Amino acid sequence: MILTEAALAGLIAEALARHGMSARNAVLVAAVVAAAERDGAASHGLLRMPGYIATLKSGWVDGTAEPVVERPAPAIVMVDARNGFAQVAHAAAREAGLAAVREAGMAAICIRDSHHFAALWPDVEPFAEQGLVALTVVNTRSRIVVWGGKRKVLGTNPMAFACPRADAPPFVWDQASSxxxxxxxxxxxxxxxxxxxxxxxxxxxxxxxxxxxxxxxGALLPFGGHKGAGIAFMIEVLAAALTGGRFGFQDESAKFPGAQTSNAGQFLLLIDPARSAGDAFAGRVSALVAALREAGSERLPGEARQRRREQALRDGIVVPDAAYQRLLAMTQE
Ligand code: NDP
Structure with missing residues (x-):
C-alpha cells in the first residue's frame, strides 16, 4: 500500500482510540508513529503498534491522561504527564516552553510520570525549525549493564539534539545510550x-x-563502554531525578502483564541562540557542517532520514501489505 502521511496517521489514531486512548491523545501519538514510518525509522514506526496496544490494554498507561503544566520559575516548565504518553505532555507544555524561552532566553521543560515509546527527533526538530537550539533526554526502565555491574540499573536512555542551519533544514541527531x-x-x-x-x-x-x-x-551494553555509561547516568539524573520521574530501576510494569513502555521522565532544554550569538548562529552552524564535508564526511546524522522523508512526501509512504492488514485489524478488533 502507498499512503499519505495523513492517511496513515488517521488509521493509527483510529487503532489507538479503539484500544482506550482519547481521540485527542490518539491523534498526538499517531503523528509520531506515522512520522517514523515516513522517515523510514522502522524501529519506532508501525513495529511499535502492538506494544502501544498491549500497554494500553494492560492498564499500565492512561490513554486518556490530561497533563498538568506549571511554571514555577521564569525558565522552568514542570509537566505532570499523569501516567500518559509523552507526546501528549509535549503538546500541553509547548506554549509555556516557548513563552519561557522567548522571555528568559532559555527554558527547561521537566516532564514526569510519562511514557515515551517513540524516537526522540520529533521532540526537538520542530523547535529548531523555529530557530531554537533544543536538547532532550529520556530515561527508560533498566536495560543496560554498566561499569562492571551484574544487573541492569540504567535504561537505554536516548538523547536528541537539534539546531537551525542557514539555508538547510535543522541539523538533528538522535540516539540511544546503548x-x-x-x-x-x-x-x-x-x-x-x-x-x-x-x-x-x-x-x-x-x-x-x-x-x-x-x-x-539478557541486557544491552552502553555505546563507548564506560564513557557511554556516564552519559546514561547523566540522563537518568536529568530525566528522572530533576523532573520527579521514576528511575528505571523503580519500574513496576511487571505488575501489568503486556506492558511494554517505561513510566519515567523527560528533560528538554530550549535555548534561543539569538540571545547569545545574535543573527550569526545559523550561518556558523552551516560553516561547521561545510568544514566537515570538506574533511570528507559524506553522511551527517539526520541526512539519511531527511532523504527518506523527501521521497515519502513526494511518492507516498510504502506500507507492506502484511503491516497494512495488521493495522486495519487493530482498528477493528
Ligand atoms: P542510530 O545509531 O541508528 O543513529 C544515531 C544517530 O546517528 C542518528 O541521528 C543517525 O542519523 C546517525 N547516524 C547513523 N549512522 C550514521 C552514519 N553512518 N554516519 C553518520 N550518522 C549516522 O540510533 P540508535 O539505534 O541509537 O537509536 C534509534 C532510535 O531509538 C532513536 O530514534 C532513539 O530516539 C530511539 N530510542 C527511543 C527510546 C525511548 O525510550 N523512547 C529508547 C532508546 C532509543 P539518521 O537518522 O539520519 O540515520
Whole structure:
C-alpha cells in the first residue's frame, strides 16, 4: 500500500482510540508513529503498534491522561504527564516552553510520570525549525549493564539534539545510550538476523549476537563502554531525578502483564541562540557542517532520514501489505 502521511496517521489514531486512548491523545501519538514510518525509522514506526496496544490494554498507561503544566520559575516548565504518553505532555507544555524561552532566553521543560515509546527527533526538530537550539533526554526502565555491574540499573536512555542551519533544514541527531536501541534489537529478532558483537549479553551475562537472548532476560551494553555509561547516568539524573520521574530501576510494569513502555521522565532544554550569538548562529552552524564535508564526511546524522522523508512526501509512504492488514485489524478488533 502507498499512503499519505495523513492517511496513515488517521488509521493509527483510529487503532489507538479503539484500544482506550482519547481521540485527542490518539491523534498526538499517531503523528509520531506515522512520522517514523515516513522517515523510514522502522524501529519506532508501525513495529511499535502492538506494544502501544498491549500497554494500553494492560492498564499500565492512561490513554486518556490530561497533563498538568506549571511554571514555577521564569525558565522552568514542570509537566505532570499523569501516567500518559509523552507526546501528549509535549503538546500541553509547548506554549509555556516557548513563552519561557522567548522571555528568559532559555527554558527547561521537566516532564514526569510519562511514557515515551517513540524516537526522540520529533521532540526537538520542530523547535529548531523555529530557530531554537533544543536538547532532550529520556530515561527508560533498566536495560543496560554498566561499569562492571551484574544487573541492569540504567535504561537505554536516548538523547536528541537539534539546531537551525542557514539555508538547510535543522541539523538533528538522535540516539540511544546503548550501542543499539532496544527497538533495533526487536527489529533484528522480528526480521530473523543477528546483531553485531558488543550490543548485548545473554541471561548468563555472556556476550551474544542473538537478539532473542538479549531480549529474553539478557541486557544491552552502553555505546563507548564506560564513557557511554556516564552519559546514561547523566540522563537518568536529568530525566528522572530533576523532573520527579521514576528511575528505571523503580519500574513496576511487571505488575501489568503486556506492558511494554517505561513510566519515567523527560528533560528538554530550549535555548534561543539569538540571545547569545545574535543573527550569526545559523550561518556558523552551516560553516561547521561545510568544514566537515570538506574533511570528507559524506553522511551527517539526520541526512539519511531527511532523504527518506523527501521521497515519502513526494511518492507516498510504502506500507507492506502484511503491516497494512495488521493495522486495519487493530482498528477493528
Ligand atoms: P542510530 O545509531 O541508528 O543513529 C544515531 C544517530 O546517528 C542518528 O541521528 C543517525 O542519523 C546517525 N547516524 C547513523 N549512522 C550514521 C552514519 N553512518 N554516519 C553518520 N550518522 C549516522 O540510533 P540508535 O539505534 O541509537 O537509536 C534509534 C532510535 O531509538 C532513536 O530514534 C532513539 O530516539 C530511539 N530510542 C527511543 C527510546 C525511548 O525510550 N523512547 C529508547 C532508546 C532509543 P539518521 O537518522 O539520519 O540515520
Amino acid at each position: 550501542l543499539r536501541a532496544q527497538g533495533e534489537v526487536l527489529l533484528a529478532r522480528t526480521e530473523g538476523h543477528r546483531v553485531p558483537e558488543g550490543v548485548g549479553l545473554d541471561a548468563a551475562g555472556k556476550p551474544t549476537t542473538d537478539p532473542a537472548a538479549i531480549l529474553d532476560g
